[in-house]
Amino acid sequence: MYVKQNEMSDVHETPNIHEGEGVILRRSMFREQSKLPIRMEVWELEPGVTEGDHTHEGKDELEEIYYFLEGEGVMSVEGEDVPIAAGDSIMVPPGIDHGFRNTGDGLLKLVIIWGRPAA
Numbered sequence: 001m002y003v004k005q006n007e008m009s010d011v012h013e014t015p016n017i018h019e020g021e022g023v024i025l026r027r028s029m030f031r032e033q034s035k036l037p038i039r040m041e042v043w044e045l046e047p048g049v050t051e052g053d054h055t056h057e058g059k060d061e062l063e064e065i066y067y068f069l070e071g072e073g074v075m076s077v078e079g080e081d082v083p084i085a086a087g088d089s090i091m092v093p094p095g096i097d098h099g100f101r102n103t104g105d106g107l108l109k110l111v112i113i114w115g116r117p118a119a
Contacts, residue, residue, distance in 0.1 A: 003033045007042055018099060022049030038115035045073075045102040045109075053099035056114075061094040064114040071108035075100040093117075 010028040017024055025044040034040075045051075053076055056062035066075070072085045077098045082090065084100065092098045094117060102108035 003030060005029055005033075016052070018052035018054040020050035020052035020099065020101075022046065024049060024051065036115075038113055040111065040113045042069075043110050043112055044107055045071075046107065047102050047105055049108075050101035051099045053097055055095055055097050057095040061116060062114045063094055063117045064092045064098075064112060066090045066092070066100070067111045067113075069109040069111065071102060071106055072104040073100055073102045073108050 007027050010031060012026055012028075013023045014026050015023045022045070027042040029040040029042065031039065056064070066084075067089045068084050068086055070086045072083070075082045075084050075090055075098065077090070077092065078096055084090065
């Protein structure tokens with residue numbers, strides 16, 4: 001048995017994620033089907049849209065992996081601006097302040113995977 005899903009399944013728009021600016025188009029992948037202790041989504045940000053700076057710690061502790069598929073932008077990690085472009089990946093451990101923004105002229109598209117780190 002297998003489960004197939006495409007990018008048009010489970011699509012929703014979320015404004016102001018982590019007090020960022022604009023609307024992020026989010027596509028949840030296998031939210032109901034997977035038994036893994038992770039979540040996976042494909043995000044799309046129009047030019048100027050941001051995911052606000054934030055941390056995941058304490059009872060909300062998460063590790064996140066960002067893989068950028070197209071476009072360009074800047075990721076803020078602990079106050080440092082890190083340029084991002086298609087093919088780049090960034091892992092953010094729990095407790096690290098981070099966020100990103102689309103600084104390009106076109107769409108910024110990425111895969112984000114997150115979950116609680118193993119004890």
